[in-house]
Amino acid sequence: MIGKCAFLRIAALFFLLGVAFSCKKENMSEEISQALHAVKLQVPVNFPPVMEHVENPLTKEGIELGRMLFYDVRLSGNNKISCASCHRQDLAFSDGTALTKVGVSDRALTRHAPVLFNLAWAENGLFWDGGSKNLESQALGPLTSADEMFQDLNVLEQELKADPDYVKRFGIVFKDGVRSVNVIKALSQFQRTLISGTSKYDQYKRSEPGASLTESELLGMNLVNTKCKACHRGELFTDNEYHNNGIDATFNDDHEGIYQGRFRVTFNPLDLGKFKTPSLRNVLVTAPYMHDGRFKTIDEVLDHYQSGIKISPTTDQLLYQNQGQVGIPLTQKERQAIIAFLGTLTDHEFITNKKISNPHE
Numbered sequence: 235m236i237g238k239c240a241f242l243r244i245a246a247l248f249f250l251l252g253v254a255f256s257c258k259k260e261n262m263s264e265e266i267s268q269a270l271h272a273v274k275l276q277v278p279v280n281f282p283p284v285m286e287h288v289e290n291p292l293t294k295e296g297i298e299l300g301r302m303l304f305y306d307v308r309l310s311g312n313n314k315i316s317c318a319s320c321h322r323q324d325l326a327f328s329d330g331t332a333l334t335k336v337g338v339s340d341r342a343l344t345r346h347a348p349v350l351f352n353l354a355w356a357e358n359g360l361f362w363d364g365g366s367k368n369l370e371s372q373a374l375g376p377l378t379s380a381d382e383m384f385q386d387l388n389v390l391e392q393e394l395k396a397d398p399d400y401v402k403r404f405g406i407v408f409k410d411g412v413r414s415v416n417v418i419k420a421l422s423q424f425q426r427t428l429i430s431g432t433s434k435y436d437q438y439k440r441s442e443p444g445a446s447l448t449e450s451e452l453l454g455m456n457l458v459n460t461k462c463k464a465c466h467r468g469e470l471f472t473d474n475e476y477h478n479n480g481i482d483a484t485f486n487d488d489h490e491g492i493y494q495g496r497f498r499v500t501f502n503p504l505d506l507g508k509f510k511t512p513s514l515r516n517v518l519v520t521a522p523y524m525h526d527g528r529f530k531t532i533d534e535v536l537d538h539y540q541s542g543i544k545i546s547p548t549t550d551q552l553l554y555q556n557q558g559q560v561g562i563p564l565t566q567k568e569r570q571a572i573i574a575f576l577g578t579l580t581d582h583e584f585i586t587n588k589k590i591s592n593p594h595e
């Protein structure tokens with residue numbers, strides 16, 4: 235998805251943004267004007283604390299603007315694609331496709347569209363290889379990439395300036411009004427509010443009235459806690475780290491090293507084939523799986539962990555769970571229990587919540 239040309243353009247933009255941000259270093263935390271309503275993230279009590287983003291403080295108006303932009307096809311060069319084309323709410327903001335072709339070029343992307351939730355805790359890089367530092371820099375990728383939204387940022391500003399409602403909203407939220415860096419800031423604000431923490435599991439964890447798990451779900455929870463949680467850790471079900479979970483043993487450098495995983499970012503040979511641990515939350519609605527969407531079902535994922543792990547110098551030691559051999563042995567009953575437990579992580583409230591749905595419909 236990152237062609238050379240697009241990559242250079244993105245690099246140039248980073249440079250410009252860097253200059254823009256560094257000019258006002260002495261005043262890093264943007265002041266919120268009187269007309270705005272500051273918002274604190276609603277952190278579920280069983281979640282870890284969240285870092286505040288002082289350089290892009292959340293406001294009710296900024297979040298609402300970001301939501302409008304997220305679902306607006308005018309963000310793409312051909313005015314047909316929005317962020318939501320590849321990040322659908324009903325699929326926990328993934329897209330149900332291994333390598334989507336919905337982008338402006340019709341060419342398949344080289345990676346699978348990940349879920350978007352609990353991003354306020356993603357403090358160790360975005361993208362499957364952590365190639366993007368934070369939400370503010372991430373959005374430039376899809377906006378300008380030829381295979382995604384292929385938008386000229388000057389054209390985008392003009393299009394948005396032609397819409398009085400946007401002009402008014404941008405003017406309220408940002409001192410300098412409609413600008414592409416503000417598009418990105420608003421998108422980031424909206425995305426930080428995408429918190430998934432109202433699943434059956436959460437209700438159980440918070441001992442909410444009437445919340446309970448079945449015997450099989452409880453067995454599954456214990457199994458996940460012992461066999462998977464070294465990586466799919468804590469209440470976010472990810473350690474935000476990079477691991478090689480053994481889906482490949484060789485890593486070619488086609489497509490600018492996109493299959494080399496974290497190595498593409500760090501150039502450390504110990505990072506070959508390592509990808510960011512995805513959350514297990516909502517996983518039953520986000521098939522297909524892995525960075526290239528190669529596994530169609532959870533059963534295929536469990537087959538992989540049980541008997542398909544490939545050995546290479548970077549295959550994670552945590553996968554040697556079969557008396558020192560690679561693999562995670564599971565009985566049929568245990569597999570069913572794990573799937574039952576994963577079902578309790580589906581957050582129906584989140585995937586149907588009207589407050590984060592398409593405001594243009």
Ligand code: HEC
Binds near residue numbers: 315338353
């Ligand atoms: C054509 C499909 C497509 C469109 C349109 C698209 N994305 Fe994505 N998105 C992807 C893919 C594929 C990835 C994974 C890329 C990678 O890891 O190399 C991704 C990754 C992301 C991530 C990183 C998530 C994480 O946990 O690492 C964020 C955030 C994101 N997209 C937000 C957006 C926003 C905001 C927009 C609109 C400006 C957008 N996307 C438009 C396909 C798309």
Ligand code: HEC
Binds near residue numbers: 465478535
């Ligand atoms: C060594 C760390 C590690 C362990 C242990 C581990 N995983 Fe993973 N898991 C990962 C990584 C890394 C990925 C992403 C790999 C990729 O995309 O190439 C992943 C991907 C997945 C996915 C796909 C999610 C998606 O959105 O694509 C599922 C489902 C999954 N693991 C379930 C499990 C289960 C169930 C267990 C325990 C039986 C487990 N994992 C154990 C690291 C681990």
